[in-house]
Amino acid sequence: MxxxxxxxxxxxxxxxxxxxxxxxxxxxxxxxxxxxxxxxxxxxxxxxxPPLEPVYAIRGQEVRLPCDITSPKTDSVLLVLWYKNGTKTPVYSIDSRASNNGKSLTWSSAAVFGSRASWHPNGKASELVVKGADYKDQGEYRCRVDFQKTPTHNANVQLHVVGEYQHSSLSQVDKHPLPDFTSLSATEWSKHNHFLSQV
Incomplete structure (x- = not known):
């Protein structure tokens, strides 16, 4: 038992x-x-x-909005779309799907950039160049890149437009405060080696 x-x-x-x-x-x-x-x-x-990359521009001057269009597999870019402030409709587009003679078709919203914007593709250093930056151009921009095989890539840019440069004041112009550029040259302001303005 x-x-x-x-x-x-x-x-x-x-x-x-x-x-x-x-x-x-x-x-x-x-x-x-x-x-x-x-x-x-x-x-x-x-x-x-992706995190916001701040970009500063001087009112009336040219501004460059960066967008990396490279892919880890050296894939082909089919479409690049730029959006502003979370809108669903792009304000600028570069379409390589319907390219003519190897040239991509570009479109720019007349209400935002019009003829002021142009696309400069150069891999990681690709940029949307906007002439005559104004206060209305300020905002958050998203660059969406669609590849042939690689998943879609996004890049976010926060554009700040400040008042015209004046020798008499670096602190405030037209009630729009300027960022601290005192550590840079008085004749050249740059960000990430991108030329901003020259007096």
């Missing part, structure tokens, strides 16, 4: 140990799956919501 009870107790202990092991392994796999999903979500969010 005692031997039977001992065998039953041993069986129960083994059964409990197996059950605990199964539960622990399941919880570990569940946590790993949740961690992997969180990492994928963070990667997806960073890919589709």
């Amino acid at each position: 005692i031997a039977v009870l001992m065998n039953v107790m041993i069986f129960v202990v083994i059964l409990v140990m197996i059950t605990v092991t199964i539960i622990v392994n399941y919880e570990c796999r569940l946590r790993q799956r949740q961690r992997h999903q969180k990492q994928r979500h963070c990667h997806h969010y960073r890919h589709n919501h």
